[in-house]
Amino acid sequence: MIGASFATSAPLLTLNLLAAAVWVGSLAALTVVTRAARDTLEPRAQLAFFRALGRRYGIVGGGALVVAVGTGALLLRDQDWTGSLTVLAALTAALVLATGLGVAQARRVNRLRERQYRDPVPPGGAGVLTRHAARARILRATIAIITLAIVIDTAIYISNR
Numbered sequence: 001m002i003g004a005s006f007a008t009s010a011p012l013l014t015l016n017l018l019a020a021a022v023w024v025g026s027l028a029a030l031t032v033v034t035r036a037a038r039d040t041l042e043p044r045a046q047l048a049f050f051r052a053l054g055r056r057y058g059i060v061g062g063g064a065l066v067v068a069v070g071t072g073a074l075l076l077r078d079q080d081w082t083g084s085l086t087v088l089a090a091l092t093a094a095l096v097l098a099t100g101l102g103v104a105q106a107r108r109v110n111r112l113r114e115r116q117y118r119d120p121v122p123p124g125g126a127g128v129l130t131r132h133a134a135r136a137r138i139l140r141a142t143i144a145i146i147t148l149a150i151v152i153d154t155a156i157y158i159s160n161r
Contacts, residue, residue: 012071019067024151026061027144047113054106065099084157091153095146102139109136 037049069092076085112129
């Protein structure tokens with residue numbers, strides 16, 4: 001078993017798997033929800049919806065990420081450091097960083113959209129919102145790719161145990 005004794009590892013592994021499932025599942029759900037909201041809601045309703053969704057997702061998704069990282073670290077604390085664990089640690093750090101940047105970028109886009117309703121030509125020109133929205137999409141894709149890489153690296157690590 002990975003980590004300490006089985007009695008300690010089983011609950012940690014259960015929490016880790018549940019947190020990872022919530023994280024991955026919520027990323028997939030966000031993609032579907034975002035598309036549906038963009039297709040059905042008026043722009044001002046979208047703004048309110050995404051603000052509320054972001055606040056709730058911050059608790060659920062952010063909490064799942066914290067639990068997954070914390071339990072993963074506990075499960076691996078007694079393992080010999082390998083190249084695979086180095087990759088896993090680097091990917092995890094990159095995921096936490098990209099997620100933080102993604103949250104900040106999403107808030108920035110929402111503020112710009114809100115400002116756009118008050119002033120149709122925002123400071124910096126009309127392309128400001130478009131550029132920030134494009135960066136937000138790139139960050140979301142980066143988060144998804146890093147998450148997939150973590151899942152793959154973890155599977156490789158476990159299969160080699």
